[in-house]
Amino acid sequence: MYKVLIADDETLIRNGLKQILDWEALGFSICGEAGNGEEAENLILSLSPDLVLMDIRMPKKTGLDVIANVRVNDFKGKFIILSGYSDFKYAKEAIRHGVEYYLTKPIDEEELEESVARIKEALDSEIHSQDNIALLKKKAKTSILKDLITGNQDTEPTAENIADLSLEADCYQVVIYENFNQTPGSISYSFAELLKVTNKEEHTFNYYDDFGRTVVLLKGNYALNRFRDFLEHYEGNYPPQKDSPLDTLFLAYGRPVTGLSRIPDSYKEADVLISRRFFCMQGQHTLGYEELPSLSKEEVLDPQKLTFYTDYFVGYLQTFNRKKVSTTLQELEVYLYDVRNNISEVKLFLTDLYLSIKEKINLIYNTLNIPFPTNSTVIDFIEKKHYLYEIILFLSEQFEMIMNASGSPSRTSVLDDILYYIDNNYQSNIRLESIAPLFGYNSAYLGKIFNKTVGESFNSYVDHTRIEHSKELLLSGNYKVYEIAEKVGYRNVDYFHKKFRRYVGESPAEFRRKNGGTAVD
Numbered sequence: 479m480y481k482v483l484i485a486d487d488e489t490l491i492r493n494g495l496k497q498i499l500d501w502e503a504l505g506f507s508i509c510g511e512a513g514n515g516e517e518a519e520n521l522i523l524s525l526s527p528d529l530v531l532m533d534i535r536m537p538k539k540t541g542l543d544v545i546a547n548v549r550v551n552d553f554k555g556k557f558i559i560l561s562g563y564s565d566f567k568y569a570k571e572a573i574r575h576g577v578e579y580y581l582t583k584p585i586d587e588e589e590l591e592e593s594v595a596r597i598k599e600a601l602d603s604e605i606h607s608q609d610n611i612a613l614l615k616k617k618a619k620t621s622i623l624k625d626l627i628t629g630n631q632d633t634e635p636t637a638e639n640i641a642d643l644s645l646e647a648d649c650y651q652v653v654i655y656e657n658f659n660q661t662p663g664s665i666s667y668s669f670a671e672l673l674k675v676t677n678k679e680e681h682t683f684n685y686y687d688d689f690g691r692t693v694v695l696l697k698g699n700y701a702l703n704r705f706r707d708f709l710e711h712y713e714g715n716y717p718p719q720k721d722s723p724l725d726t727l728f729l730a731y732g733r734p735v736t737g738l739s740r741i742p743d744s745y746k747e748a749d750v751l752i753s754r755r756f757f758c759m760q761g762q763h764t765l766g767y768e769e770l771p772s773l774s775k776e777e778v779l780d781p782q783k784l785t786f787y788t789d790y791f792v793g794y795l796q797t798f799n800r801k802k803v804s805t806t807l808q809e810l811e812v813y814l815y816d817v818r819n820n821i822s823e824v825k826l827f828l829t830d831l832y833l834s835i836k837e838k839i840n841l842i843y844n845t846l847n848i849p850f851p852t853n854s855t856v857i858d859f860i861e862k863k864h865y866l867y868e869i870i871l872f873l874s875e876q877f878e879m880i881m882n883a884s885g886s887p888s889r890t891s892v893l894d895d896i897l898y899y900i901d902n903n904y905q906s907n908i909r910l911e912s913i914a915p916l917f918g919y920n921s922a923y924l925g926k927i928f929n930k931t932v933g934e935s936f937n938s939y940v941d942h943t944r945i946e947h948s949k950e951l952l953l954s955g956n957y958k959v960y961e962i963a964e965k966v967g968y969r970n971v972d973y974f975h976k977k978f979r980r981y982v983g984e985s986p987a988e989f990r991r992k993n994g995g996t997a998v999d
Contacts, residue, residue: 480528480601481509485518485544486560487536491583495531495560498587505598515539522548527555529597534561545577556597560585619643620686627652627695629742640738644681647697649736652744653705654752655729656691658763669694672727673704691752695741702734709764724763728755733767756821757814757866760912771816779819779827788834791877795839798881800917801895807870808903814866828869829860832876839880848883850876867912892917893931896924897939904943905967910936944968945981952990959986 482501486492492511501508509525512518516538522530534541545557557577578600579593622639624630640646655669669685669692670677677683682701685694696702712724730751732744744767751765758765787810794802814824836850851859863869896917900908910928914921928936944966951962963974978986 480506480598481525482506482529482531483510483512483518483521483525483527484508484531485512485515485521485536485541486531486533487513488533489513491533491560495585498585499591499594504591504594506594513537515541515544519544519547522553522555523551526553528601529556529558529594531558531560534559556600558590558593558597623684623695624686624688624693626738627693627741627745629745635738643684645684645697645738647701649697649699649702649734650738650741650744651696651702651705651731651734652741652748653694653696653729653731654688654691654748655694655727656752658726658728673701673708675701675704693745693748705731709766712763728752728763728765730765731767753821756824756864757811759907760865760867777817779817779823783813784827784830784834787831788838791831791835792838792842795835795877795880795884796842800878800881800892801898803877804874804895804899804913804917805902807874811866811870824866825860825863825869828873829857832856832860832873839884843884846883848880892919893928896928897932900940900943904940904947905965907967908940940967941977942981945978948974948978948986949982949989952986953993962986 479502484492484495486495492513496508496511506529509527510521512521514537518530518532518536518541519539521527522544532541532544536544539547541559541561558579558581559577560581560583562583578597581589581593622635623643626635626645635645653669669683673682675682681697682704683694683696685692687693696705730748732747732751735741735744747767747770751767751770754765754771757771787806790806791803794800794806814827817824819827833853833856836853836856839848840850859872860869863872896913899913910925911921914924917924919927925936928939932939934942948962948966951957951965952959957965959974960971963969963971966974968974968977975985978984978989982989984992
C-alpha cells in the first residue's frame with residue numbers, strides 16, 4: 479500500500495479529496511494532510527509519502543516552493559498539482575520540478591482517478607526495477623562468495639569484491655548448519671542470533687543458503703572467538719536443552735585458516751563432516767574438524783570383514799557371550815567410521831551382515847521359532863535410518879532376542895560384563911545411555927542396579943577408572959598432563975584437573991612429584 483499526503487489550505491477541499499476516490503482500492507492510504515506550505519514541507523520530509531496532492535497557492539509557502547525544497551532534500555515521491563490557475567507559467571515551473579500531473583480546480587473525479595492510477599503503475603514499475611537490480615546484485619555477491627568458499631573460482635577475487643563482501647580479515651573459518659531433524663523446513667535461529675552479534679554490513683560473517691543448509695564464513699578473531707564461546711557453552715549441555723538454539727540445529731565446522739586462498743580447506747572439512755552425520759552419537763549436534771576420520775589408509779569395505787563379523791557374532795550368540803557381542807559391536811562401529819565408502823554402501827553392508835547372521839542362526843536352531851522380522855522389513859528399516867547408532871541398537875536388540883529365544887542362561891553376570899566394558903573403553907565417551915542397550919537394559923533401570931551392586935554411580939565409577947589409569951601414566955613419565963587427559967577420556971584438560979583433585983585430593987603435577995614420577999618437558 480502506497481502513502482498519499484493531501485496539502486490544501488481549504489479544509490472543505492481536503493475532506494473532499496479524501497472522499498472523492500476509493501484510495502484503498504487504488505492502492506493508497508492517506509498518511510496525513512496539511513493546511514499550509516510550511517506544514518506540508520515538514521510532513522513530506524518526515525512521512526516520505528509516495529504521492530502528494532499539492533495546491534499551488536497556500537499560506538506561508540507556495541506549493542511550488544515546497545516542491546523545490548523537498549527535491550533539494552532528495553525527496554523522490556510523485557506530485558499532482560491542484561490549482562485554480564491554468565496559467566502555463568505555473569505548469570512549466572511544476573514540470574521543471576518533476577511534477578507528473580497538473581490539474582485545475584474544480585477537480586474532475588475521473589481525471590484525478592486516471593492520474594492516480596497511472597502514478598500507481600509508475601510506482602509499481604520503479605519498485606520492480608529496483609527489486610530486480612537488488613536481486614541481481616545479491617545473486618552476484620552470493621555467486622562470488624560461494625566460488626571463493628568452495629574454491630571453484632577461475633580467478634582471484636578482485637579488490638572490489640573483497641571490499642564489497644568485507645572479506646579482509648586475519649583469519650577465517652567455515653561453518654555449515656542445517657535442521658537437526660533432517661526434514662525440510664525453516665531453521666529457527668539465524669547465525670547472528672546464535673553468536674549474539676548484529677553482523678552489521680556483514681563484518682562478522684558472510685553466508686549463503688545451499689540446498690537446505692546454510693554455509694557461513696566467519697571472519698576475524700572476534701567472529702571465531704564468538705563461535706568458540708557458543709560451542710563451549712552449548713556443547714557442555716549434552717544433549718542440548720529443549721528450546722536452546724542448538725536443539726534444532728546440526729552444525730559442522732572446519733579448522734580456522736589464514737588467507738583467502740585457504741578458505742576452501744576449511745569448507746571441505748566442514749562439508750565432509752556434515753555429510754557424515756550418519757556416524758554421530760545419539761543427541762550429538764556438532765561435528766568439528768578434530769573429529770575428521772583417518773582415511774590415510776584408503777580403507778574400503780572388505781567382503782572378508784562381512785564373513786569375519788558374521789562368524790564371530792554367530793559364535794558369541796551361541797555361547798550367550800554378551801560381553802563379546804557388545805565389544806564386537808563397538809569394534810564394528812570403529813571399523814565403519816574409517817571406511818571411505820558412502821553411507822548407502824555402509825547401510826548395505828550392515829543389512830547383509832544381519833541377514834547373514836539370521837540365515838546361520840536359523841540353520842543352527844532350525845527347530846526353534848525365533849521371531850525374526852522379514853528380510854524386506856529389515857532392508858527398509860536400515861535404509862530409512864539416519865544414524866549408525868540406531869542400526870547398532872537394532873542389532874543389539876535382535877541379538878538379545880536371539881539369545882533369549884535360544885535359551886539364554888541367567889543374566890546375573892551382566893554387571894561383570896559392564897565393568898569389563900568400562901575397563902576396556904574408558905578412553906572413549908562412554909555414557910550409560912549409550913551402553914545400556916548393548917546389554918539389553920533400560921538406562922534408568924541399569925543405573926539403579928549398578929549403583930546398588932557396585933556402591934557408586936556409573937559416572938563415578940568411570941571417573942574412578944580414568945583417574946586410576948591416569949595415575950599409572952603420570953608415574954610412567956612418558957606423557958604431558960594434557961596428553962594423559964586425552965588418553966583417559968577427558969577432552970578438556972581443565973576438567974581433568976578438576977576431577978583428579980576431587981578424587982585424589984591434589985593436582986596431577988603434585989601427585990607425580992610426591993610419588994617419584996618424572997615430569998615431561
